[in-house]
Amino acid sequence: MALFNNAASYNPPLPSLPKLSKFKLALCQLSVTPSKETNIDNARTAIETSARSGASLVVLPEMWNCPYSNDNFPKYAEDIDVGPSPSVDMLSEAARRLGVTIVGGSIPETSDGRLYNTCCVYGTDGRIVAKHRKVHLFDVDIPGDIVFKESDTLTAGETPTVADTDVGRIGIGICHDIRFPELALIYAARGAHLICYPGAFNMSTGRSLWELMQRARAADNQLFVATCSPARDPTSGYITWGHSTLAEPFGEIIATTGHKEAIVVAEIDYSLIHQRRLNLPLAKQRREDIYQFVDLHRRYPGK
Numbered sequence: 460m461a462l463f464n465n466a467a468s469y470n471p472p473l474p475s476l477p478k479l480s481k482f483k484l485a486l487c488q489l490s491v492t493p494s495k496e497t498n499i500d501n502a503r504t505a506i507e508t509s510a511r512s513g514a515s516l517v518v519l520p521e522m523w524n525c526p527y528s529n530d531n532f533p534k535y536a537e538d539i540d541v542g543p544s545p546s547v548d549m550l551s552e553a554a555r556r557l558g559v560t561i562v563g564g565s566i567p568e569t570s571d572g573r574l575y576n577t578c579c580v581y582g583t584d585g586r587i588v589a590k591h592r593k594v595h596l597f598d599v600d601i602p603g604d605i606v607f608k609e610s611d612t613l614t615a616g617e618t619p620t621v622a623d624t625d626v627g628r629i630g631i632g633i634c635h636d637i638r639f640p641e642l643a644l645i646y647a648a649r650g651a652h653l654i655c656y657p658g659a660f661n662m663s664t665g666r667s668l669w670e671l672m673q674r675a676r677a678a679d680n681q682l683f684v685a686t687c688s689p690a691r692d693p694t695s696g697y698i699t700w701g702h703s704t705l706a707e708p709f710g711e712i713i714a715t716t717g718h719k720e721a722i723v724v725a726e727i728d729y730s731l732i733h734q735r736r737l738n739l740p741l742a743k744q745r746r747e748d749i750y751q752f753v754d755l756h757r758r759y760p761g762k
């Protein structure tokens with residue numbers, strides 16, 4: 460029985476290797492304070508430290524410039540396209556000055572009267588090469604534990620996002636986006652080497668799901684997955700799990716950290732993608748005679 464309409468064949472290409480196929484990645488697990496200026500200064504310092512450690516790719520957390528709450532999102536929001544945007548200016552300047560690619564975590568974005576949870580990717584020339592607006596908003600209701608409704612203030616993005624950079628093709632998801640294997644499947648089908656998920660899982664979902672989700676997305680799609688969380692602040696209204704992590708194409712964890720402020724530096728070698736896909740050729744074993752994959756974005760580009 461076909462579960463999906465036969466519009467596209469899911470046969471992820473072996474992605475060709477980018478300019479830099481072996482490089483260091485840094486995950487900056489930043490403390491987030493009520494002062495946006497302090498957050499921007501801290502992020503700049505962490506990026507500089509990462510570059511000094513030899514990182515070619517630096518990843519920041521979800522909502523690194525703004526304590527995570529619906530009250531704060533409008534107060535800390537920046538208009539990325541029109542400006543002013545001190546967070547974007549800092550990231551762009553740092554990427555260019557240090558010659559690193561930056562997956563700029565996420566910040567609240569204001570645009571045409573709406574708010575989004577948005578991640579920009581910066582090339583080594585400082586230009587924004589991709590902008591991802593979180594497509595799955597985090598609405599959760601676990602009575603006695605956690606209630607949060609991003610949809611009270613935020614609007615969901617409409618498209619998957621792939622960035623072509625010096626350090627490969629990178630698919631972007633923001634936190635709750637990691638729970639949707641379909642998004643990761645699209646990135647794999649488009650030849651991504653790595654999926655980056657800036658994220659801020661909380662103490663409840665973090666314990667049970669944070670590691671599981673990233674290892675699953677890496678193993679399902681036989682590519683690298685990197686997550687980057689804010690550091691845990693037990694006094695905050697929304698306490699984050701931490702544990703920023705890099706997983707490889709078999710789902711093994713290459714590097715991770717605890718819940719305090721930290722920079723995780725680890726080496727990525729994309730030849731492992733080829734090796735793992737030879738070891739276990741899932742693309743050839745897939746039963747497209749009984750189920751098929753539809754990449755709706757490819758079918759309706761621009762939607």
Ligand SMILES: NC(=O)CC(=O)C(=O)O
Binds near residue numbers: 521596597658
């Ligand atoms: N910020 C989020 O999307 C949080 C999330 O997904 C969680 O599980 O916590």
